[in-house]
Amino acid sequence: MKADPRGVLTGTHYLDGDFACGEGALAAGCRFVAGYPITPSTEVVERMSRRFPTIGGTFIQMEDELASMAAVVGASWTGTKSMTVTSGPGFSLMMENIGLAAMMETPCVVVNVQRAGPSTGLPTMVGQADMMQARWGSHGDYQLIALCPRSPQEAFDLTVHAFNLSETYRVPVLIMMDECVGHMTEKVVIPPAADIQVVPRRLTSRPPGEFKPYETNGSMVPEFARAGDGYRFHATGLTHDERGYPDMTIACHERAVRRLTDKIRSHVDDISMVEEEDLAGARVVVVSYGITSRVARMGMLMARKAGVKVGSLRLIVAWPFPEERIRRLAAKVKAFVVPEINLGQMALEVERCAAGKAAVVCVPHAGGAVHEPEAICDAIRKAAE
Numbered sequence: 585m586k587a588d589p590r591g592v593l594t595g596t597h598y599l600d601g602d603f604a605c606g607e608g609a610l611a612a613g614c615r616f617v618a619g620y621p622i623t624p625s626t627e628v629v630e631r632m633s634r635r636f637p638t639i640g641g642t643f644i645q646m647e648d649e650l651a652s653m654a655a656v657v658g659a660s661w662t663g664t665k666s667m668t669v670t671s672g673p674g675f676s677l678m679m680e681n682i683g684l685a686a687m688m689e690t691p692c693v694v695v696n697v698q699r700a701g702p703s704t705g706l707p708t709m710v711g712q713a714d715m716m717q718a719r720w721g722s723h724g725d726y727q728l729i730a731l732c733p734r735s736p737q738e739a740f741d742l743t744v745h746a747f748n749l750s751e752t753y754r755v756p757v758l759i760m761m762d763e764c765v766g767h768m769t770e771k772v773v774i775p776p777a778a779d780i781q782v783v784p785r786r787l788t789s790r791p792p793g794e795f796k797p798y799e800t801n802g803s804m805v806p807e808f809a810r811a812g813d814g815y816r817f818h819a820t821g822l823t824h825d826e827r828g829y830p831d832m833t834i835a836c837h838e839r840a841v842r843r844l845t846d847k848i849r850s851h852v853d854d855i856s857m858v859e860e861e862d863l864a865g866a867r868v869v870v871v872s873y874g875i876t877s878r879v880a881r882m883g884m885l886m887a888r889k890a891g892v893k894v895g896s897l898r899l900i901v902a903w904p905f906p907e908e909r910i911r912r913l914a915a916k917v918k919a920f921v922v923p924e925i926n927l928g929q930m931a932l933e934v935e936r937c938a939a940g941k942a943a944v945v946c947v948p949h950a951g952g953a954v955h956e957p958e959a960i961c962d963a964i965r966k967a968a969e
Contacts, residue, residue, distance in 0.1 A: 585783075586782070587613065587777040596771060597771070597773075597774065598769060598772070601733065602628045604736040604772045607631065608744045609747070610632060611740070611782075612665065612782055614693070615642065616664045617632050617636075617666070618645075618659070622649075624671060628766075649673075653677075657690050657692065660691055661819065663785050666692050668693075669697070671698065671707075672696070686727075686728060687821045688821065689805075692756050693746045693750055695743075696714055698714050699951070705951065706951055709951060712951075715760065715926070725841045726845065727903075731760065731902070732900060733765055734765060735878075736770045739766075739772075744780060746759050748783040752783050761874070762925065785810075792816060795815055797819065798840075804850065848904055860896065860897055862894070868892060868919050869896065870964065871931075872923055873902055876954065876955065883964060886957060886961040887965055894964050894968070905933050905937070910937035911941075914937065914939065915942075919967035920934050921947060926948065928946040931946035947960055
C-alpha cells in the first residue's frame with residue numbers, strides 16, 4: 585500500500601542522519617515512539633515529537649530504556665507501528681525486552697546510533713562495536729534483522745524498509761547507524777507518498793472463535809490480531825503453543841524456536857542487501873558497512889592507483905549475514921579486508937564463512953574516529969602480496 589501522505593515530507597532537504605531516520609519512520613507509518621534521551625540518538629525522537637502533533641502520533645519519554653522497549657512492545661500489540669531509539673548503554677538495557685519482542689513476534693523497529701563503548705564510553709564519538717550485540721544480545725535462539733545505513737539518504741530509505749521488513753516477518757528490526765551517519769548532514773530526497781510502498785500489519789480475517797495467534801498455516805509468519813478488537817488470545821515470553829498458552833514440553837519448544845529462526849533463515853535471499861563494486865577479477869575484497877564503507881572507498885582508490893585489483897562488498901543488511909556470497913567469493917579471491925570501528929567483530933563472521941579458502945585481514949580501529957584511508961590502503965596492498 586502507499587504511504588500516508590500526512591507523514592511524508594516530500595521534497596529535497598538538508599538533513600542529518602538522525603532527522604532523516606525520523607522522517608523515514610513517519611513515512612513508514614510509525615505513530616508511536618518511546619525512548620530515553622541518549623547521545624547521539626536523541627535528535628531522532630526530537631524530530632518525531634515535533635512532527636507528531638501535526639500528523640497524529642504519540643511520543644513518550646520513559647524513565648529508562650527498559651521501559652521504553654516494553655512500551656514499544658505493548659504499543660505494537662495495539663496494531664500501531666512503533667519504534668524506539670537509543671545508543672550503546674541503552675541498547676544493552678533493551679536487550680531483555682528485544683528478546684521478548686522476538687519471542688512474541690512483535691513487529692517493531694529499534695534504532696541504535698552507535699557510539700564508542702564499552703559502558704558509557706565516548707558518548708559523542710563514533711563506534712561500530714555493537715554489531716555482535718545486535719546479533720546475540722538477548723538470550724536463547726532467535727533471529728533478528730539489522731540494517732546499516734551509510735548516509736542520511738539511506739537513513740531515510742532504510743528506516744522505511746526496516747518497518748516493512750518488521751511487518752513482513754513479525755520481527756524486531758534493528759537500524760545499526762553510527763554517530764557519524766547520525767550527525768552527518770547531506771541532501772535527502774523524500775519522494776511523494778504515492779511512490780513509497782509500506783507494508784501494513786497483516787491482520788487476521790478469521791472470526792474470534794477460530795483465531796489462534798500463533799497458527800501459521802504453512803507461511804511461517806502468523807496473522808495478527810490487535811488487542812481490543814475482540815479477540816481472546818494470550819501473549820507471553822514463555823514457550824507457547826499456537827493458542828499462545830505456555831507449553832513447557834520439549835516438542836513445543838523445538839517447534840517454537842525453530843520457527844523463530846527459520847522464518848528469517850529461509851528468507852535470507854529475500855532479506856539480504858549488499859552493494860558490490862568491481863568484484864570481477866578482484867584479488868582483494870573489502871567488506872565494510874556504515875560510515876566505514878565511505879572511508880574504505882578512499883583507501884580502495886589509493887590501492888587501485890598502486891595497481892591492486894580490489895573490489896568492494898558493502899553490508900547494507902548485516903544480519904542475517906550474506907554467508908553464501910562470502911563463501912562464493914572466498915573461492916575466487918586471495919583475501920578479504922574488513923575495516924571496522926571496533927577491534928574486530930564482523931571480521932569474525934567473514935572469517936567463519938571464508939573457512940580458510942581466503943585470508944581475512946581485520947583492520948581494527950578503536951572508537952572515537954574513523955580510519956585513516958592510508959591504513960585501509962596499506963592493509964589492501966599487504967593482503968594482495
